[in-house]
Amino acid sequence: MVASMLQAPSLQNLPRIRHAFFTRGGGVSQGLYASLNGGVGSSDAPDHVAENRARMAASLGVAPARLLSLYQIHSPEVVVADEPWAGDARPRADAVVTRTPKLAIAVSTADCGPLLFADPEAGVIGAAHAGWRGALTGVIEATVEAMEKLGADRGRIAAALGPTIRQPNYEVGPEFVDRFVAADAANARFFTDSARAGFARFDLPGYVGARMKAAGVAAFEDLGLCTYAEPDRFYSFRRSTHRSEPDYGRHINAIALTG
Numbered sequence: 436m437v438a439s440m441l442q443a444p445s446l447q448n449l450p451r452i453r454h455a456f457f458t459r460g461g462g463v464s465q466g467l468y469a470s471l472n473g474g475v476g477s478s479d480a481p482d483h484v485a486e487n488r489a490r491m492a493a494s495l496g497v498a499p500a501r502l503l504s505l506y507q508i509h510s511p512e513v514v515v516a517d518e519p520w521a522g523d524a525r526p527r528a529d530a531v532v533t534r535t536p537k538l539a540i541a542v543s544t545a546d547c548g549p550l551l552f553a554d555p556e557a558g559v560i561g562a563a564h565a566g567w568r569g570a571l572t573g574v575i576e577a578t579v580e581a582m583e584k585l586g587a588d589r590g591r592i593a594a595a596l597g598p599t600i601r602q603p604n605y606e607v608g609p610e611f612v613d614r615f616v617a618a619d620a621a622n623a624r625f626f627t628d629s630a631r632a633g634f635a636r637f638d639l640p641g642y643v644g645a646r647m648k649a650a651g652v653a654a655f656e657d658l659g660l661c662t663y664a665e666p667d668r669f670y671s672f673r674r675s676t677h678r679s680e681p682d683y684g685r686h687i688n689a690i691a692l693t694g
Contacts, residue, residue, distance in 0.1 A: 443595030456597030474685025541689035549688035
């Protein structure tokens with residue numbers, strides 16, 4: 436069975452670039468994890484996760500050991516990948532950049548924003564995990580800066596946001612709103628009232644898009660898909676929490692240079 440994936444039109448036809456926002460279809464995992472769970476930090480059977488990741492690697496045209504993901508910590512930390520690292524030696528960071536061909540760099544998500552970046556002219560790519568905390572503390576800007584250190588130009592970078600929890604399903608408390616407004620009063624525009632008194636709904640994709648624009652990224656595309664709203668297609672941490680499920684699967688979102 437082939438791993439099921441989505442692609443962004445803005446990245447799909449770029450020279451030397453292969454990418455994928457993998458859905459939950461086309462894998463071997465069972466139960467809560469059905470079926471393409473790529474989360475090495477989940478409680479899924481390790482051999483199932485390994486087979487799923489091998490299928491994803493094949494879709495990207497790389498060997499399984501060259502599909503690299505991170506130990507994500509909801510931070511603005513970025514690392515440079517020059518060669519494969521062992522699965523038990525994943526860097527603690529939330530973004531990765533490279534100019535090395537045949538390395539697929541990836542982030543895992545289950546509601547947070549998966550961002551893939553490419554400057555094909557420079558041969559530099561990036562992947563970032565943009566949850567609310569990482570986006571607020573600068574993971575987008577840090578990724579762009581790290582790409583520029585490798586030779587990219589933000590005026591040429593194309594970036595895409597994959598499946599992410601959307602505002603109708605993202606309720607937050609007043610302390611959350613206060614934190615964003617304290618950072619920048621203009622952030623109030625990313626919140627709407629919720630049916631529950633004192634609560635609000637947060638537009639994470641809108642906030643990510645605004646940070647992208649402010650960072651000077653040349654082209655930004657949002658696929659417009661909600662992880663929470665489509666349980667047959669996407670994993671969702673928040674949906675699993677609301678259902679009192681003990682764990683949840685993780686999506687892999689990856690990009691590679693072909694040569």
